[in-house]
Amino acid sequence: MKDIILKVNGRKYNLRIDESMTLLKVLREELELTGTKEGCGEGECGACTVLMDGKAVNSCLVLACEAEGHDITTIEGLADGELLSDIQEAFIEHQAFQCGFCTPGMIMTIKGFLDENPNPTEDEIEEAIAGNLCRCTGYKPIVAAVKDLVERRGNDGYNR
């Protein structure tokens, strides 16, 4: 067992955990932040994607201990109360989800990606989400949502 301090969505948590616990497991079971999903547990599906210092990672492949000292952002950290982030709004506008299980991971991947590359091409968007499996949507509404979002951000310089 190990004592760590984890910083998630701007809040600090003191935790005593087994060293073998993944970040995913700690988020879901210790912090009860169940918005982050487990789709395979092997880094193949992207459902567990969170941001670590702004970079998208598969939280099933990160040990919680390794996450100490880093800023973790999960899907729960995106909206400000009832005010959704513009990515979430774009997802609703384009209905870029069906069952919704891959959606939190997909949104976090897109957030990390757009923060690094605010003006991507369609090919770059498709490549960026290639590690996030979605079985329902056929990906097209997701790509359309991101394209639209990029355009809107470009137009009004707005990014939340």
Next chain:
Amino acid sequence: MDIIGSSVHRIESVEKVTGEARYTHDIKMEGMLYARILTSPYPHAKILSIDTSRAKELPGVFAVLTGEEIPYKVGLYMVDKPVLAQGKARYQGEPVAAVAAVTEEIAREAVKLIRVEYEPVQPVFDPVEALKPDAPLVHEKLGEYSYVKGVFFPEPGTNVASHIKIRKGNVFEGFAKADRIIENDFYLPQVNHVPLETHSSIARWGKNGEIEIWTSAQSPFAVRNLLSVSLGISPAKIRVHVPYVGGGFGGKAGIHLEPLVACLSKAADNRPVKIVATREEEFNTLPVRQGLKAHIKTGVTKEGRIVAEEINYYWDAGSYADYGVNIGRAGAYAGAGPYDIDNVSIDSYTIYTNHVFGTAYRGFGHLEVLWAIERQMDIAAHELGMDPYDFRMKNLLRPGSITITGEKINENTGSVIKCLEAAAKEIGWGKPKTEEELEEEKNTGRVRGKGLAVLHKAPAMPTNTGCAAILKFNDDGTINLLVSGVDYGQGTYTTLAMVAAEQMKMPVEKIKVVYDNDTDMMPYDWQTVASRFTFMGGNAVIRAADDLINQMKDVASRVLRAPKEELEIGNERIYIKHNPDEYLTYRQVALGYTYPNGNAIGGPLIGRGMYIAQGLTNLDPKTGQGLPAIDWTYGAHGVEIEIDTNTGDIRVLKIVSAFDVGKVLNKELCEEQVVGGVLQGLGAAICEQYLYRDGVLLTRTFTDYKVPTSMDVPDEIFPIFIETPQLDGPFGARGVAEHPMISVPSAIGNAVYNATGVNIYEVPMTPEKVYFALKNRA
């Protein structure tokens, strides 16, 4: 109609983009235990002994079960599946023992301590091999199983779980009239549904003998019914909750892990027990889409009319056929495709093998049989020197045609001809390549081709399938809509809210569809399968609304002192037709109308609506004649592909998909069904397959089992909707949930021929398979 036909966003949108939607995976309870299973390493082996003593001694372990302790069998149509293997294991991956412990880690440790002594016996993997008289038997006691008699036809003493026959006309006479006879074999392997949320269930078996379940399932009432039958407990003592479901595609229809966790809970001091399937278990232990071998013999005249067709379908049901027998049945009654053929004979065998067992999968056998049929139609056209479009047009069903089960097609059945016309037009069928394009193909080795394929499907369900809906008023005149079909993203709840709002003439935002599905609280629905929920649920909601309107008018008639017939509704008011200023608001009657002096009449209003399938019959055991279908949705795809002849890689440039949906209820959601379904069909066409070595599954992870990613999406997916109203559908609508993926492989296979002159008979059309097919031609 203002609301019907518009695009209303999913009513649960915010929950889904914020991570607030709670799935079974996310549920944790006080005192909850975690289950893990031990699976068979052999595809077919006698279980000589199981020693669980060391597992039971491990601290934190509450219960260890084997098949011997829970001798229950479950099944929807054929009750053949034990909760845990009994006496022998029939597939590699089958659960043999299970543990419930305080943590998942302890449960996993305990599983490792269980010792099982197996004696491997001769397995059988190929459905055709399994038909041979000396083939090993997968189920020795098939004759003792209970099943739906008169609908399915098992052959005890063999591996045939059910044999369905369709006979129309006389094929011998038909073939005698044929100028050409075309005979081919086709094959499809098993594939996986790949819901992003793996199967997961929680059960608590109370000390009062009542069972409460939370599960990632498509059909709460089917879980309750099947568990009740299996355990011999009244359904009233079983309560099933279905929270948000992370994808189903048929794989969560019927019943799966629920009986196991229920039994574990009983054995573990009545504590709630949760199981979450690992991705490997999702591939290897939970069920799959059946494989299919098809043999088709088609007789055609030189003018291009099909005069006879003889078909054998051999379904690889795997080790259990509890659901699979109905795929064999649906694949038979729809098994000649949407064609008008006078003489047809189909034998559809659902066959036990020692593979992972099969179940429903989006399309329910139709993608499979239409891979065979639609490839066969193209091959027949080519042999006659006819354009495949013209050949189909000569033979497709039209008003007046009689289907292979004796159903007469009429003007309102829907039109496959219009679908094909629309798809062919939009894909530019028949447009020759330019000189430059041909030159370019020669230089790059990348050749283009187009393909067409048609499809049809109706819900495959019992003749007495029912569905009910409740509408109840809230204080402010808003309405809660209660149904027990499950919305796992397809958008039916949103569509049903639109149906209710349209009928009640009120804003859709004022209809709340209650999301917490619960068999104790919700009205009955059979199953969320078969593209039937919008059709049947829609009809039930319309009837519930009419019932509610009638009650509102009862109250208003008294208050307004006007006969009911003179009352009309609109703008959330009940008013006198002739004098609209005389009205009551919905809010005024919602919980009962109160007069100024305090007297009250009416009461809290509740509308109820029921719908049951109309006119369906069991099919004649010898000929298959009868009415199996409440509504046929027809469709057609046109594709344009590019094949890299140096690698065999297929790229889909454009796919046009036309469906006669009767009436588009929600445009955006309808289009999304098509886009998502087409890509799932593309997966079955080019990359997805189960591969085994000696019966041991090789494709158990996303590394080995490839599903389409964002990089595999066609450049353009173009949905087209034809609207031939279904007179008994809600606002004329038919289902379109499964149809988008059906015949996608066939259209691509036909495009491969169009591009290269090479016929492919097996999916998936992997680069390797296409490359070698091209090489062997040369």
